Amino acid sequence: MNEMLEKLGQNAKDAEIVLRNLSTNDKNKTLEAVAKALVAHTDEILKANALDVENGKKNQMPEGLIDRLMLDEKRIAGIAEGCRQVAALPDPVGEVLWMHKRPNGLNIGQKRVPMGVIGIIYEARPNVTVDAAVLCFKAGSACILRGGKEAFQSSMCLTKLMREALPENAINLVEDTSRDTATQMMKLNGYLDVLIPRGGAGLIRSVVMNATVPVIETGTGNCHVYVDATADLEMAKNILVNAKCQRPSVCNAAESLLVHKDVAEKFLPMAAEGLAPDHVAIHGCPRTMDILGDSIAPATDEDYGREYLGYEISCKVVDSLDEAIEHINRFNTGHSECIVTRDYDASQRFLEEVDAAAVYVNASTRFTD
Numbered sequence: 354m355n356e357m358l359e360k361l362g363q364n365a366k367d368a369e370i371v372l373r374n375l376s377t378n379d380k381n382k383t384l385e386a387v388a389k390a391l392v393a394h395t396d397e398i399l400k401a402n403a404l405d406v407e408n409g410k411k412n413q414m415p416e417g418l419i420d421r422l423m424l425d426e427k428r429i430a431g432i433a434e435g436c437r438q439v440a441a442l443p444d445p446v447g448e449v450l451w452m453h454k455r456p457n458g459l460n461i462g463q464k465r466v467p468m469g470v471i472g473i474i475y476e477a478r479p480n481v482t483v484d485a486a487v488l489c490f491k492a493g494s495a496c497i498l499r500g501g502k503e504a505f506q507s508s509m510c511l512t513k514l515m516r517e518a519l520p521e522n523a524i525n526l527v528e529d530t531s532r533d534t535a536t537q538m539m540k541l542n543g544y545l546d547v548l549i550p551r552g553g554a555g556l557i558r559s560v561v562m563n564a565t566v567p568v569i570e571t572g573t574g575n576c577h578v579y580v581d582a583t584a585d586l587e588m589a590k591n592i593l594v595n596a597k598c599q600r601p602s603v604c605n606a607a608e609s610l611l612v613h614k615d616v617a618e619k620f621l622p623m624a625a626e627g628l629a630p631d632h633v634a635i636h637g638c639p640r641t642m643d644i645l646g647d648s649i650a651p652a653t654d655e656d657y658g659r660e661y662l663g664y665e666i667s668c669k670v671v672d673s674l675d676e677a678i679e680h681i682n683r684f685n686t687g688h689s690e691c692i693v694t695r696d697y698d699a700s701q702r703f704l705e706e707v708d709a710a711a712v713y714v715n716a717s718t719r720f721t722d
Contacts, residue, residue: 362544467493574604581694
């Protein structure tokens with residue numbers, strides 16, 4: 354076993370004993386202190402992040418991943434606000450879910466308790482370093498974080514600032530970003546109570562296949578916007594542009610557009626016009642290509658199943674709501690799906706039959722985060 358990982362594991366186990374007994378008031382005050390520290394040290398964070406962005410560009414990192422990596426004053430303020438929002442959440446620790454008294458007088462109940470030590474492996478997203486740490490802390494658990502090498506300087510800086518505000522070893526960062534160390538972390542039995550991968554399909558698959566500790570499997574984000582026959586087309590255009598273009602590198606961005614045949618002739622040109630300012634490349638079915646012309650690339654099943662994380666989208670004209678639901682359930686990743694419609698029955702069928710964690714009627718998939 355890697356000695357560095359064992360040391361981090363033991364540090365986290367020792368910290369967890371302290372964290373599980375903290376009062377809600379103490380936890381919330383600490384989270385407020387973390388938020389203030391992040392804002393106060395914005396310049397320091399930006400300098401560290403600039404090194405990561407520079408290295409990413411040198412290594413020809415895709416534009417969408419550069420966007421995930423990059424921080425600015427607004428994003429740092431948003432991360433700090435996220436800390437305050439976590440502080441405002443109800444404390445889950447100690448909540449009694451139910452209590453029953455048996456005929457013999459025995460009381461049996463269920464109460465929420467901290468998980469213990471939570472490991473999180475993620476990619477080039479500095480905000481996850483903070484998000485993961487503060488959520489674990491609020492839930493009374495210590496954490497061991499292993500971020501991607503592309504965001505190493507940012508994660509180091511953010512971790513240093515948080516460690517100054519949090520109890521000792523509440524957050525522990527794996528500073529070796531090699532794949533071998535990541536694989537060893539997946540087998541950190543005796544220290545990790547649960548491991549959570551947050552990233553692309555390759556990372557999630559690797560964790561699920563290699564881990565010997567319990568894993569909470571997360572998902573990638575191949576999200577759809579379906580424009581139904583009765584949709585308000587101007588609303589549909591606005592929802593599509595928001596879902597695709599506001600921040601295309603995140604997992605709740607739309608990656609596929611489905612349009613009912615009855616409105617395709619009118620809506621697809623509107624959609625193309627809305628996506629044009631961001632130069633979104635469209636991969637379309639034959640009917641989409643007939644309507645929008647030769648500038649549209651032909652779509653394959655690989656395109657329909659792809660999480661682009663950039664300014665690209667697949668598009669298909671469908672004959673019915675049934676076909677739309679069938680297509681979504683075949684290609685989606687269970688993240689977030691949207692229908693734009695004025696038909697109540699269609700909206701209810703979509704809500705009931707689409708298999709996803711979040712299903713929206715007349716609202717952007719971006720609301721998930």
